[in-house]
Amino acid sequence: MYDWIVDHKLSLGIWLKALVDFLNVHAQAVFDFISVVLSATVDGLTQALQMVPPLGLIGAFAAAAYWLHRSLALSLFIVLSLLLVVNLGYWDATMETLSLVLWSTLTCVLIGVPVGIAAAHRPVFYAAIRPILDLMQTIPTFVYLIPTLVLFGLGTVPGIISTVIFALPAPIRLTQLGIASVPTSLREAALAYGATRTQMLFKVELPHALPTILAGVTQCIMLSLSMVVIAALVGADGLGKPVVRALNTVNIAMGFEAGLSIVVLAIILDRVCKRPAPRVRKATR
Amino acid sequence: MTVAPLNAFDLDAATPLVAADRTENAVELRNVDIVFGRNIAKALALSDRGEGREHIREQVGALMGTFKVNLDIRRGEICVLMGLSGSGKSTVLRAINGLNRVARGSVLVHHRGQPVDVTTCRSATLRDIRLNTVSMVFQQFGLLPWRSVRDNVGFGLELRGVGGPERARIVDEKLAMVGLSGWADKTVQELSGGMQQRVGLARAFATDADILLMDEPFSALDPLIRDKLQDDLLDLQRKLHKTIVFVSHDLSEALKIGNRIAIMEGGHVVQFGTAADILLRPANDYVAEFVKHMNPLDVLTAEAVMRPAHDLPVEGDMLLLHGSSGLRLTLDAAGRPAAAEVEGRPVALATDGGEADGLVVVRSDLPLKTVIALRDRARHPLVFVDETGRFAGLCDHGEIYRALLRKNA
Numbered sequence: 001m002y003d004w005i006v007d008h009k010l011s012l013g014i015w016l017k018a019l020v021d022f023l024n025v026h027a028q029a030v031f032d033f034i035s036v037v038l039s040a041t042v043d044g045l046t047q048a049l050q051m052v053p054p055l056g057l058i059g060a061f062a063a064a065a066y067w068l069h070r071s072l073a074l075s076l077f078i079v080l081s082l083l084l085v086v087n088l089g090y091w092d093a094t095m096e097t098l099s100l101v102l103w104s105t106l107t108c109v110l111i112g113v114p115v116g117i118a119a120a121h122r123p124v125f126y127a128a129i130r131p132i133l134d135l136m137q138t139i140p141t142f143v144y145l146i147p148t149l150v151l152f153g154l155g156t157v158p159g160i161i162s163t164v165i166f167a168l169p170a171p172i173r174l175t176q177l178g179i180a181s182v183p184t185s186l187r188e189a190a191l192a193y194g195a196t197r198t199q200m201l202f203k204v205e206l207p208h209a210l211p212t213i214l215a216g217v218t219q220c221i222m223l224s225l226s227m228v229v230i231a232a233l234v235g236a237d238g239l240g241k242p243v244v245r246a247l248n249t250v251n252i253a254m255g256f257e258a259g260l261s262i263v264v265l266a267i268i269l270d271r272v273c274k275r276p277a278p279r280v281r282k283a284t285r
Numbered sequence: 286m287t288v289a290p291l292n293a294f295d296l297d298a299a300t301p302l303v304a305a306d307r308t309e310n311a312v313e314l315r316n317v318d319i320v321f322g323r324n325i326a327k328a329l330a331l332s333d334r335g336e337g338r339e340h341i342r343e344q345v346g347a348l349m350g351t352f353k354v355n356l357d358i359r360r361g362e363i364c365v366l367m368g369l370s371g372s373g374k375s376t377v378l379r380a381i382n383g384l385n386r387v388a389r390g391s392v393l394v395h396h397r398g399q400p401v402d403v404t405t406c407r408s409a410t411l412r413d414i415r416l417n418t419v420s421m422v423f424q425q426f427g428l429l430p431w432r433s434v435r436d437n438v439g440f441g442l443e444l445r446g447v448g449g450p451e452r453a454r455i456v457d458e459k460l461a462m463v464g465l466s467g468w469a470d471k472t473v474q475e476l477s478g479g480m481q482q483r484v485g486l487a488r489a490f491a492t493d494a495d496i497l498l499m500d501e502p503f504s505a506l507d508p509l510i511r512d513k514l515q516d517d518l519l520d521l522q523r524k525l526h527k528t529i530v531f532v533s534h535d536l537s538e539a540l541k542i543g544n545r546i547a548i549m550e551g552g553h554v555v556q557f558g559t560a561a562d563i564l565l566r567p568a569n570d571y572v573a574e575f576v577k578h579m580n581p582l583d584v585l586t587a588e589a590v591m592r593p594a595h596d597l598p599v600e601g602d603m604l605l606l607h608g609s610s611g612l613r614l615t616l617d618a619a620g621r622p623a624a625a626e627v628e629g630r631p632v633a634l635a636t637d638g639g640e641a642d643g644l645v646v647v648r649s650d651l652p653l654k655t656v657i658a659l660r661d662r663a664r665h666p667l668v669f670v671d672e673t674g675r676f677a678g679l680c681d682h683g684e685i686y687r688a689l690l691r692k693n694a
Contacts, residue, residue: 189427192382193441193492194415203443207431 020147035157038103042156046099046237054091058082065272074271081264090239090261097238097265100156100231101224104163108171108220111164113213116175117201126176133169141166141230149234159231167223174216178209218273225266239265310393311496311528312358312381313400317390319350319376325388338551350376350385351552360395360495363522363529365543367536373552374532378498380404381530382419383411394419394496416445420494424501426481428473434460434484435469441492459487462521479510486518490525499531503538515542536575540564540584548572561589565691581688585653587669590688591678606679607666612644614668620675622646622668632665644668649677657685 023031049057061082062075085094119126144165148158182205190204206213232240239262246255320328328347331340338349351373358364366374379385380392383403393400396410396418403411420441421427428437436443439456447455460466463483473481482502489497503511519542522529533539539546540560547557548568556568564581567573598605606612611628625632625644635643642664649669651659660667666681 185423185425185427186429188384189421189423189429190440190444192384192415192419192421192427192498193488194412194444196412196444199444203440204429207429210431 016147020150024150031151035152035155038157038160039155042099042103042160045103046096049095049099050092054082054086058086061268065268068272069274077271078268081268085261085264088257088261090242090258093237093239093242093258094261094265097225097228097240097262100160100163100228100236100238101221101265101269104160104167104224104227105217105220107160107164108168108224109217112168112171112216112220113175116172116213116216117179117205119172119176120179120205129172133172136165137169141227145230145234154235156231156236158234159227159236162234163224163227163231166227167220170219170223171213171216174212174219175209178212178216179205181212182208214273218270221269221273222266225262225269228262309360309395310357310400311360311395312356312530313391313393314354314356314377314380315391315393317351317354317377317380317392318388319373319380319385320347320388321350322347329389349552351380353390354552354554356547356554356557358528358530359545360528361526362544363531363542365531365533365539365546366549367533367539367543367546368549369534371551372549374534374547374549375500376552377549378500378530378532381496381498382415382421416441417492418494419496419498420489420492421498422482422485422489422500422502424504426473426478426485426505428481428484428488430472430474433470433472434465434476437473437484438487438491440488445492455491455493456487459491462490463487463517477510478506479514482506482514483517486514486521490521494527496528496530499529501532501534504534511538518542536579540579548575559589560584561586565589565688581691582654582657583652585688586649587647587651587653587656587667587680588649588677590653590656590684591649591667591669591680592684593678594676597679604676606668607681610665612665614644614676616676622670622676625668627665634668646670648672653685653688656680660685 052060058079062078065078066072066075082094085091115129119129141162145158145162148161152158152161186204186208187200190200195203228236228238228240229243230240232238232244239258242254242258243262245251246253246258318329318332322328324345324347327345328341328349331344332349332352336344341347341349354373354377356364356377366377368374376385380387381394381403387404390404391402392404394403394414395401396414401410401414403414406414429440432440435453435456438459439452442448442452442455457466457469460469463486465480465483465487468476468480473484476484482505485502489499503514506514515538518529531539531542540563543560545557545559546563547554548563548571549555550571556563556572558566561584563572564576564579564584567576594604600613603613603615606614606625612632613626614622615624615626617623622634622644625634633643635645636647644665645659645663646668647659647670649671651669656667660680660682666679668679669677671677
């Protein structure tokens with residue numbers, strides 16, 4: 001029995017390889033197109049960020065954070081920590097990483113929010129995609145790094161694709177949660193006053209789900225940042241590269257400094273993307 | 286014991302709550318069966334064989350919400366659907382604007398000049414009814430917590446596509462109507478429960494719908510606020526003459542605000558009538574048990590307890606009001622009380638209840654409490670006239686006692 005099982009190995013891996021090869025041969029144009037567009041957008045944003053003098057950009061970030069959150073402490077933290085990054089010499093790499101994270105997050109939101117809405121409205125659809133979402137989050141990253149490398153070639157693009165695959169489940173799940181948890185009483189109130197499906201979505205469901213969706217976006221940013229080093233393995237630019245190089249050369253100093261820059265970026269993005277404090281303060285009764 | 290001042294109270298109570306046109310129905314329910322769950326056809330078949338709710342649930346797993354409900358709700362009246370939880374009262378209410386699907390029967394809503402069956406109409410028509418004809422107030426308010434008071438009140442208008450200055454004008458007007466003018470720019474979470482429900486009322490009034498559905502609107506509020514909002518609703522209704530379908534599990538609330546009350550039990554309407562009908566002529570033991578502890582003083586009117594005019598013996602051109610004292614009444618050509626006498630001696634007619642020696646003539650829609658106070662001070666039985674001043678009936682101690690003992694039937 002055991003021998004029979006061993007002798008008749010299922011060619012799962014072979015089949016998947018055949019699929020990738022098939023795609024590589026017959027859909028090369030599609031993947032080349034995606035590759036060109038993605039690398040152009042990511043590189044474009046990187047170059048735009050790098051064109052501005054670092055000190056000017058730091059000032060702009062601090063001002064934007066103040067406008068959003070009205071917190072001097074946050075702005076001060078942004079200025080000091082980014083000056084530290086400049087001082088350590090990782091400014092350009094930080095901008096490359098920021099560009100990568102912003103684009104992959106944007107991609108995740110553009111795909112994840114509509115999918116999450118559809119999943120909230122159709123429980124059967126959600127039940128169908130749940131195992132896929134679990135798979136996307138649990139399968140070791142290196143495993144899908146290989147086919148993306150084959151399909152998209154070395155560079156930023158396989159990095160961003162792998163990042164999207166890893167980070168996408170978060171906005172989908174949280175959008176679904178936010179919309180599915182709209183209280184029946186609110187839905188019925190809107191229905192009783194004659195809301196159409198579109199009005200229901202934009203006037204009731206999305207506003208109610210907004211805090212949850214924003215939490216999903218923040219999570220998505222953090223997951224993207226956590227992929228920076230792995231993306232660097234397939235040639236994506238950014239703070240991952242010095243980390244990989246430090247690992248290969250056992251360079252403790254370089255690894256620590258590049259890692260610190262990633263942490264700084266993570267903290268800033270997390271604080272800035274947190275839901276702004278409500279404008280109206282709760283009255284004391 | 287002091288007697289309460291009567292005059293202000295009397296005028297207030299005498300204002301009719303029902304609009305003049307009583308012939309037209311705003312909402313008609315015809316044999317409405319509502320079933321929750323699956324196997325609807327089987328459940329209906331069982332209910333046709335006369336099976337009860339429990340039996341049907343055990344047999345096919347479907348829950349009968351209502352059984353063959355028939356209701357005619359008149360334009361301009363407050364109809365209260367009254368019953369314990371699970372009696373099907375909210376189920377019936379929510380069928381009127383199509384929130385609940387009706388398995389069988391029809392629900393006619395008077396919309397744009399003609400009756401429309403909401404169970405079969407197109408979805409565009411149903412939406413038009415919800416936008417323009419029927420609005421709703423919810424037990425848990427159903428306000429959008431991220432919006433300001435103003436934007437909540439304007440919600441229905443926004444859905445209808447009314448915008449800009451017109452919406453702002455209507456919203457301000459309705460906020461003033463419910464007494465929340467200074468609160469327009471607060472968020473609803475800053476308001477107390479009672480104020481939130483005022484926002485709910487303003488939202489319902491803002492679409493200018495003729496029919497208002499109210500699903501236990503005041504049940505979540507504490508008793509004092511509830512009482513105040515009931516009074517405010519009655520005040521508004523005197524001005525606006527909406528058709529209001531009001532769900533309540535509180536009998537005193539139902540008797541206070543309802544022109545007519547439908548008592549529901551287990552998905553059936555067991556009695557539909559005025560407060561006096563229900564208190565004095567309960568349709569079955571269930572209703573009788575339900576109303577057993579109600580205080581009839583505030584609920585009943587003289588009309589419900591008096592001895593009607595046609596029951597009184599006629600002697601020539603006079604009516605004999607009281608045999609032993611020989612009290613007789615003469616009516617004029619229009620049927621109005623003209624003169625009275627006791628054993629041939631004339632007695633003055635006192636219309637304001639002030640002259641205790643005369644024969645007191647008052648409107649027949651006075652509450653029983655006032656009638657008792659009047660009779661206590663008066664020497665003779667009370668004479669009642671209808672709104673046109675015509676003689677309607679007579680009330681003496683005996684009628685009052687029988688009303689209190691619920692033996693009028």
